[in-house]
Amino acid sequence: MLIIDCPYCGKRPEIEFSYGGQAHIARPVQPADYDDEQWTGFLYMRSNERGMRAERWRHVRGCGRFFNALRDTTTDQFHGSYKVGEPRP
């Protein structure tokens, strides 16, 4: 089980969290202007990196808040977490 560092509550076991997938996927500002390629990218294409990954977690059985974290997908080791709205460190 992973130990995840909530920026608001500190380190807690993984079962307190739910996973939110890849971080920093911006919703379309003007959806009507999106073409098929852009919609495909927004809806379906994911980075799926083998290495350092920025991802969303939600401390659903704690403070309830979303935040972002960096995790190495080859080791599952976390390399810090940060609040929503902050840039990827």
Add this chain to the structure above:
Amino acid sequence: MTRQRFSALSLFLRGLSRHRSWQIQWRKPTPKPAYDAVIVGGGGHGLGAAYYLAAEHGMTNIAVLEKSWIGGGNTGRNTTIIRSNYLFDESAALYDHSVKLWEDLAQVLNYNVMFSPRGVMMLAHTVHDMQSAQRHIHANRCNGVDNEWLTPEQAKEFCPALNIGSNIRYPVLGAALQRRGGTARHDAVAWGYARAADALGVDIIENCEVTGMIRDPSGAIAGLETSRGEIRTRKVGVSAAGNTSVVMRLAGVDLPLESYPLQALVSEPIKPVFPCVVMSNTVHAYISQSDKGELVIGAGTDAYTSYTQRGALHINNHTLDAICELFPMFRRMRMLRNWGGIVDVTPDRSPIIAKTPVPGLYVNCGWGTGGFKATPGSAHVFAWTIARDEPHPINAAFNIERFREGRLIGEAAAAAVAH
């Protein structure tokens, strides 16, 4: 080169010489500088594709590159369940094509893959489950795929260990049974395809990782850079399961895939007590008994993407909770081993077996949590796609463009699996 044939007689005769005269099952060739086609990924799907390329399309100057060893990836890490009771026409055609190939695979390959059509029973625990199961049964029958509804009593008759009492959190309300479904010996599938392909001249090259893709000025595939040197070829078929995103990115192709750990575990071996395969998508329990006697138990995926080939213990715990409720006789059994494999999951939980935007580059991926059952069928149509540079009618719908065009084959929603 002529090969030993496996039979009961050969087993007996070689037993007389204390089994010292068996030949190796496939060669360990050094890579040639060029091939007519190269398969990246030496799992069941990749080895099978190489076999069918050689056996059915006459392409024998080909190679399979495996970065690790044969049978070390998901082929040797799954729960060996085989079935074809999928909802949509496209899926039913693909998976049933596979079940039909399973039925005589051991004879075709002269390798005992231990295919055992002992029946796969999928439990229903809620009204929604019952409706979903009935819908599947009717859809399957329209497609010529066997599937039948069982009452709880009939389910218990088919699987005596099943608890159909009302004293559990999710009582069994019925089940859908596919009698042609069952299990096979997972390693034997990889070994059997490897041996049969090798006998036809295919080079199976282990410990050879692809590190780059070489393109000609038109952008088409011209070769591969590997950890064992450069290999020229005009056709590359990628069948790399959880690492497909990484390999395809070498050619600049992005795919709608995410790679998750999927775990399984086995118990200590016991005498035969469990005659069938039981699955419950609602409570996440997948169980059968191997011929060795171990209970083979499948758990769910972890929540997060990963390439570590391991997962969290609480995922296994969750499945064992369900197993213990459904089969109280197993409550005091001890688990022997657990492991994880990395599965590549598409947004619609259906595979991609297709040409790519790069000429000469083909991909077979996105099998998610259920690729083993599809091994022969997937390999067969992938070989067709590579050899003819066009999809077989069975895999035509499983293209990459479906995500842009909105033609998803949404088996996740159809299966009502709690993803």
